[in-house]
Amino acid sequence: MPLPATLEEEVQIVQNRVTEMERMLEIPLPEIKARQMEQLVTLFRELRDGKTLDGKQKIRSSKAHLSPAEAISILHHARIHSHYFNKNQLSADQILPGVINALRHIDEDEPAVLQEYNETILKKRSDWKDWYQALKELL
Amino acid sequence: MALEIIRPFAEEQYANEIQALIQQDHLPKPRNWKLSPAAVLVYMTGGKLADGTVISTKYYGSRRTLELAIATLLSDRALLLTGIPGTAKTWVAEHLTAAVSGDSSLLIQGTTGISEDQLRYGWNYAALLAGGPSEQALVPSPVMRAMESGQIVRLEELTRIPTEIQDALITVLSEKTLPIPELNRRYMLYRVSISLRRRMIRTKGSMRCRRRLKEGLISWSCHCPLRWKKKYR
Numbered sequence: 194m195p196l197p198a199t200l201e202e203e204v205q206i207v208q209n210r211v212t213e214m215e216r217m218l219e220i221p222l223p224e225i226k227a228r229q230m231e232q233l234v235t236l237f238r239e240l241r242d243g244k245t246l247d248g249k250q251k252i253r254s255s256k257a258h259l260s261p262a263e264a265i266s267i268l269h270h271a272r273i274h275s276h277y278f279n280k281n282q283l284s285a286d287q288i289l290p291g292v293i294n295a296l297r298h299i300d301e302d303e304p305a306v307l308q309e310y311n312e313t314i315l316k317k318r319s320d321w322k323d324w325y326q327a328l329k330e331l332l
Numbered sequence: 333m334a335l336e337i338i339r340p341f342a343e344e345q346y347a348n349e350i351q352a353l354i355q356q357d358h359l360p361k362p363r364n365w366k367l368s369p370a371a372v373l374v375y376m377t378g379g380k381l382a383d384g385t386v387i388s389t390k391y392y393g394s395r396r397t398l399e400l401a402i403a404t405l406l407s408d409r410a411l412l413l414t415g416i417p418g419t420a421k422t423w424v425a426e427h428l429t430a431a432v433s434g435d436s437s438l439l440i441q442g443t444t445g446i447s448e449d450q451l452r453y454g455w456n457y458a459a460l461l462a463g464g465p466s467e468q469a470l471v472p473s474p475v476m477r478a479m480e481s482g483q484i485v486r487l488e489e490l491t492r493i494p495t496e497i498q499d500a501l502i503t504v505l506s507e508k509t510l511p512i513p514e515l516n517r518r519y520m521l522y523r524v525s526i527s528l529r530r531r532m533i534r535t536k537g538s539m540r541c542r543r544r545l546k547e548g549l550i551s552w553s554c555h556c557p558l559r560w561k562k563k564y565r
Contacts, residue, residue: 214408220362266409270550274403277369290400291550298546 196260200246203234203261210265215272222272223283232324233264233288240310252314255306257296267291285327293331308332341437342430349375350431352385362406364482366434369402375431376424390427391420397552398424404550405432405484410505412490412549425486433483438474442489451475451500452510465514475501476510498545505545 197203243254271287296303359368378389404411413421429436459469478485
């Protein structure tokens with residue numbers, strides 16, 4: 194089956210499932226900001242497609258399964274982590290370990306793709322400073 | 333002369349620490365958990381409780397790894413600890429299980445000769461021949477017992493298990509269920525965690541871990557000095 198066609202569609206899918214999973218857990222998890230959700234899905238789509246969303250810049254694509262299901266699982270885990278160990282505040286620091294993990298699943302060296310993406314793409318985006326910093330520290 | 337157990341389970345050896353933590357832990361506990369996640373972390377990292385009880389340090393590595401691992405036990409996926417031999421994967425898994433479930437006896441040792449029965453369920457053949465498939469004739473594996481009781485089951489040396497046998501875990505990890513077609517019933521996994529560990533380096537004779545199985549896992553690497561990591565990559 195195809196992957197979601199647009200960013201909005203993919204965000205919607207992830208949003209719905211993550212909310213559903215919280216209900217099942219019966220623990221009040223921190224809210225995910227619309228912006229954070231969009232950032233994660235953007236990162237997934239760009240690494241999958243091997244180019245930026247606007248199509249202007251080429252990047253090394255990843256072989257990892259960066260699917261909506263993976264994004265859902267990463268966010269769910271990040272929320273649990275924030276709830277118990279980060280005063281219920283969800284930040285890039287909680288989300289990104291899961292992303293690195295997803296890449297590492299297919300190859301120990303795969304996070305290098307993310308490192309390259311961080312230095313060439315995210316560094317230049319002024320509104321992604323926290324993600325850039327967090328990734329730099331984690332990788 | 334009294335006999336002495338060479339190696340008691342973690343929950344026996346550190347029973348007084350766990351008991352003190354339970355008594356002084358007033359934070360909400362997730363269902364089936366003996367301690368709150370914060371108290372589990374204290375049990376692992378060590379510290380001093382309000383009443384003066386000293387909790388020994390169980391793990392000296394990164395606190396963050398522990399936090400991520402504890403959070404994974406509450407997530408929809410199972411915990412996979414990776415790392416080169418001797419980085420305390422087994423130790424961490426055992427103590428996490430003792431602190432969370434209060435019982436670390438549900439254990440499967442992965443070997444190349446393991447059969448699917450040991451991951452799913454087997455039959456008591458005398459009872460099976462006498463009365464056909466029934467609950468009484470069923471011999472549950474530690475995985476199934478954990479699913480019934482909501483405890484953590486540990487699986488050691490995942491990558492020593494032949495890939496075909498590892499596949500028996502896919503339904504458990506992705507569908508959260510263990511079907512028993514002979515009895516037309518299935519066990520549902522409800523927020524039960526499986527903690528597995530595997531060696532990071534593939535040595536001669538070790539098996540791959542299928543990607544499909546990995547999708548049901550969240551793995552965290554046990555701390556080891558950076559130069560080791562590079563050497564073994």
